[in-house]
Amino acid sequence: xxxxxxxxxxxxxxxxxxxxxxxxxxxxxxxxxxxxxxxxxxxxxxxxxxxxxxxxxxxxxxxxxxxxxxxxxxxxxxxxxxxxxxxxxxxxxxxxxxxxxxxxxxxxxxxxxxxxxxxxxxxxxxxxxxxxxxxxxxxxxxxxxxxxxxxxxxxxxxxxxxxxxxxxxxxxxxxxxxxxxxxxxxxxxxxxxxxxxxxxxxxxxxxxxxxxxxxxxxxxxxxxxxxxxxxxxxxxxxxxxxxxxxxxxxxxxxxxxxxxxxxxxxxxxxxxxxx
Numbered sequence: 301x302x303x304x305x306x307x308x309x310x311x312x313x314x315x316x317x318x319x320x321x322x323x324x325x326x327x328x329x330x331x332x333x334x335x336x337x338x339x340x341x342x343x344x345x346x347x348x349x350x351x352x353x354x355x356x357x358x359x360x361x362x363x364x365x366x367x368x369x370x371x372x373x374x375x376x377x378x379x380x381x382x383x384x385x386x387x388x389x390x391x392x393x394x395x396x397x398x399x400x401x402x403x404x405x406x407x408x409x410x411x412x413x414x415x416x417x418x419x420x421x422x423x424x425x426x427x428x429x430x431x432x433x434x435x436x437x438x439x440x441x442x443x444x445x446x447x448x449x450x451x452x453x454x455x456x457x458x459x460x461x462x463x464x465x466x467x468x469x470x471x472x473x474x475x476x477x478x479x480x481x482x483x484x485x486x487x488x489x490x491x492x493x494x495x496x497x498x499x500x501x502x503x504x505x506x507x508x509x510x511x512x513x514x515x516x517x518x519x520x521x522x523x524x525x526x527x528x529x530x531x532x533x534x535x536x537x538x539x540x541x542x543x544x545x546x547x548x549x550x551x552x553x554x555x556x557x558x559x560x561x562x563x564x565x566x567x568x569x570x571x572x573x574x575x
Contacts, residue, residue, distance in 0.1 A: 312337045315381035315393040322396035328371035328426060328450065338362045340385040347378030347395050371450045372400045374426035375476035402426045404470035404482035415487045417460035422453045425472045436467040463491030
């Protein structure tokens with residue numbers, strides 16, 4: 301008699317990616333959600349390289365959520381889900397194609413900031429993408445490559461920004477050659493703008509051109525009144541000595557009287573001798 305032993309096995313349904321949807325556009329850090337075998341390990345696999353992009357475990361109800369821990373490169377991307385249970389084998393799900401898009405963003409300097417003539421411009425862009433910073437004339441003032449996390453820093457070295465307002469625009473070129481322009485940032489370089497002469501203050505010009513009323517009156521009086529001229533001149537000349545303007549006049553008058561009296565006495569004496 302032949303004894304037959306029962307054999308058991310587990311049927312694992314193919315996992316399904318629900319979001320992002322097939323053919324949709326997403327950012328560079330999507331969260332892949334879907335369904336799979338409850339408690340099984342779920343991986344989101346890169347379609348071309350076959351390498352897992354993120355790994356998670358399905359919940360008891362069979363749903364899973366697999367967030368990206370680093371940004372995806374900009375461009376078209378093919379991915380598929382893979383599930384394995386009890387460490388035995390794996391089952392691949394349907395492959396989907398999504399488009400990863402992201403716009404470059406200037407984080408520093410901030411909008412409306414005052415910057416030096418050789419600023420350093422920092423921000424985010426697509427991972428490993430080329431980033432150029434253009435001025436308001438469309439000229440590239442610096443360029444760099446974003447790192448694997450999408451962070452970039454670009455220093456202006458060749459030509460200084462002139463004093464005045466400027467508009468800085470980040471332009472991103474992905475590995476696939478897709479060009480995306482980000483939002484512009486307005487900044488200002490301090491200093492005198494070439495070709496612009498600051499205007500004189502209206503109040504200062506009026507004050508310097510029109511003499512004060514008191515000064516005009518003084519000048520008119522001095523020009524028409526001789527007594528005022530003598531008094532004013534005498535006061536200024538004697539101010540350093542501390543003498544007043546009337547003392548010298550009294551001394552001169554006294555001397556003239558004495559001299560006149562002496563002449564009269566001499567004439568009387570001469571007349572007496574003659575007689």
